[in-house]
Amino acid sequence: MYQARGQRQEHDLLGHKSVPDTAYYGIQTLRALENFDISGITLNFYPDFICGLAKVKKAAALANHDLGNLSDDIKNAICQACDEIVLGSLHNHFIVDMIQGGAGTSTNMNINEVVANRALEIMGKALGDYQYCHPNNHVNCSQSTNDAYPTAIKIALMDANDKLLSEIGTLIDCFNAKAKEFHTVLKMGRTQLQDAVPMTLGQSFKAFASSLKNEIARLKNSSKQFLEVNMGGTAIGTGLNADPKYRERVVVHLGTVTHREIFLADDLIEATHDTGALVMYSSALKQLAVKLSKICNDLRLLSSGPRAGLNEINLPPMQPGSSIMPGKVNPVIPEVVNQIAFKVIGNDLTVTLAAEAGQLELNVMEPVMVESVFESIEILKSGMSTLGKRCIMGISANKRVCEDNVKNSIGIVTALNPHLGYEMCTALAKEALENNRSVYDLVLEKQLMSKAKLEEVLSPDNMVY
Template sequence: MDKKVIIEFLKKIELFRGLEPEEFVTLADNITVRDFAAKALLFRENSPRECIFMIYDGEIELFKKTPGGAEVILSIFGRLDFLGEGSLTDDSPHSTSARAKINTTAFCLHKEFFAMHGPIALKIFSNIARVISRRMRQTNARAVSSSAQYESGRTRKEHDLLGDRNVPYEYYYGIQTLRALENFNITGVSLNFYPVLVESLAMVKMAAAKANYELGLLSRSLADAIIRACNEIINGKYIYHFVVDMMQGGAGTSTNMNANEVIANRALEILGYEKGQYQYCHPNNHVNLSQSTNDAYPTAIKIALIQSNEKLVMVLKELIKAIRRKGQEFAHVVKMGRTQLQDAVPMTLGQAFEAYAVTLEEEVERLNENARLFLEVNMGGTAIGTGINAEPEYSPKVIQHLRKITGYEIVLASNLMEATQDTGAFVMYSSAVKRLAVKLSKICNDLRLISSGPRAGLNEINLPPMQPGSTIMPGKVNPVIPEVVNQIAFKVIGNDLTVTMAAEAGQLELNVMEPVIVFSLFESIEMLKNGMDTLNQRCIKGITANEKHCRQMVENSIGLVTALNPYIGYEASSLVATEALQTGRSVYELVLEKKLMTRKELDKVLLPENMITPKVVLFKDV
């Protein structure tokens, strides 16, 4: 690569601010240009720190592995960003790994350069100190995402009605998102925790750009840049630039502006401009054209919830399959049925599990039925449903594009004023989610109870042991998976109440409480999805039956006397049951002793397998 190109590039990097022209020449002479194919590693966690990398073209993702082996993406770097500056100040190994997200060209500067060029090193150290100082201020203010410690330090100045602010250059969001980060550091859960919501925001913005272009409100080049930026986000890029807290004031304005700013800045790059040059592509004037937060935000939420429901139902169906397989596996295992925790009549363990499968099957349709309510949206209603600042033809056009982009049969609400203030669909869907949680919790209550023991409980089934259960009682293993699903259900039930109260809190033409509705619903869906998968993989599939113990309890149960009612009458049956309870003797033994039935008759009636399905029995007819 030509040295002049390298020097001009290096001058744009804050790390080298203040260097003299001849020092840039020296710097360029020591630069190594390296090309990295997609997924190629630049450095690995725990490897020695050796180089500073400056990205000339492409993208690099910084990641770290958890103790369980999962990867956590910390940040994504693009052109003009640098990383690895710790090699100048820290002798410890890399604490993270870095790899090319796409084909990438980077300039590498080995740390030995600084030992040989002291004056240049001092200037660079000074710049690093300034960057670190700014990061510390931001971290202390808790105003940035967890990836802030990996910023390059370069900034751009942006302006809004409250004044000017410096925004980290590598971030695609802008000043309004920065203010939202400062104002709403509430839950620690940002938009990017729910990628489906980010993707849905991009779908809405893409549909709007296409409609605006067709109406002659956007130029072809500007519309294409916005559409391309949206498409990149839909495909998973730039997700870590969606950083505002899920809980926020302003009815979702911060979320909407986070999307507008990221899309605008990426569109600017596509057009050949720098981030922040909003005179060419503006977050409000162009990306948010013909929209308000009050129609774009709820529409994106609804699209995201439809997609999330599909994934939730998919996990639910897998759980149902696993439970039904256990029902088939345990079809021959006779056990005692119980009502009010008292012995009732015999049944099979398979019947119990089949009942669980059937009750959960009902929830598939309930969830899908309520999710269909989200197909009705208010795009084009803008602020309160009057459609101010939107062309009359905008609504049908944007709906048409949304249908093509999402693949869903999205329709325009018949009354946009009503649709803008109504949150009834969220209430209905939340109720369906709660109903699923309640049923799951009941099933887990049963699993905990019938697995109790192993010596002093029911001990009808064995749950797969997951971890030691006590720090003081050796050998104790607890039903930790059903327990965690119970707790998920409690949280989901609480979230449903939150949704209800937030929906009720709407006033006049808008419900400003939608952010907490959104957060509650996505949290419930995520917890249930993970909880059901955990229940399936780490509990249901490994359940075994204690068949002999189950049969012994049936044979010794006083509940068997219920089957004798048609043959010896209710009074005689009650007397036998009472005496069996008082003496500890079996029902079988007492019936023979009192000559109420012959052994042959009794064996036929009391065969447990004959008592688990309906049959017509005439009094004294054996």
């Protein structure tokens, strides 16, 4: 068979193909490259996923070696190749599109082929000389895509979640810093976009921080489900082609490789087709996105104007806001985070629909679920970093505007309820509104309270707790 210069011949079920000599991937990866030119988002967009795949292959090699299925030299070469991949090597050879048919088989073969060829190189053999280390016989020993792929997903998502939690924590610190800075700035609180009762600007920012802190707990709880894996179940959970002792051994090695308390599912058949952990985690990402979007809505409202809006805070100016209106500056950072939230919400719907589409012993829609979840994590991380650094830390308060709004607001009448009663306060509010008068002035004019008492009641210390 003719072999072009700079290429090697490989074969599979469907025939022969030429693979570049320098490629660590093989024929099945090449077929997937041709078949799934879909999104342009390849495996190497998500390094955590590649590392998760490598950790699974290393644990499998160690377990198979324990059981006598792999020789020392093959096991050592596979483990070294996996370690190198975890450290960031060869990621450019993971070229399969994240969205693919085949329930992740193309992804599994991409890691199998890269590991096999790097192992061959470590053993002093030529790439593609699979008699010494084969992608299926050795790297994929005792495995199926249907247990290796979802296990790698879970390991990768736990690693990715740790980085996401760190980013949330950094953003929380930004809000807490502003809460401290603005703790003496009195402003009107609002419900239904109407004046309610006074509060401090610091309390608003503290509430933003507290809201995000709640999401850390939710994401931690959701990610705990990823500790349960179906390794050893092979094709449908029955464990065909794997030593009965393999499943316990591989889970032990997975725990060691990942430094996590991995455990085996009670029912491997159920675990093989169940995608509930992805659904729950995606939902937690959506909740985070919704809260971030609400916070950004508030920032845009509070900074609106500056002359014809609320103008209680100033967002840092990041760029000119118009190609036609001189002097206009837009809240572009909150706006982009809003759009990130919309994308995450859409991704969650994709995950939900894909989970529902599972049939019988396998859910073949996992690839789009995985791509959606990883995309959500990455854009949330980027969005929160941008929001904190390029918006929150540069916010300043328009203290005079905030205090004037409180002084002129009818909402302060609520503080007089315990002293004058609801009926009198209602009458004062109505008169102030109809005649464009100050509640403060009306109380003194009607001699309902002394000036000293009124100022005591309306002092920030007594209205804000």
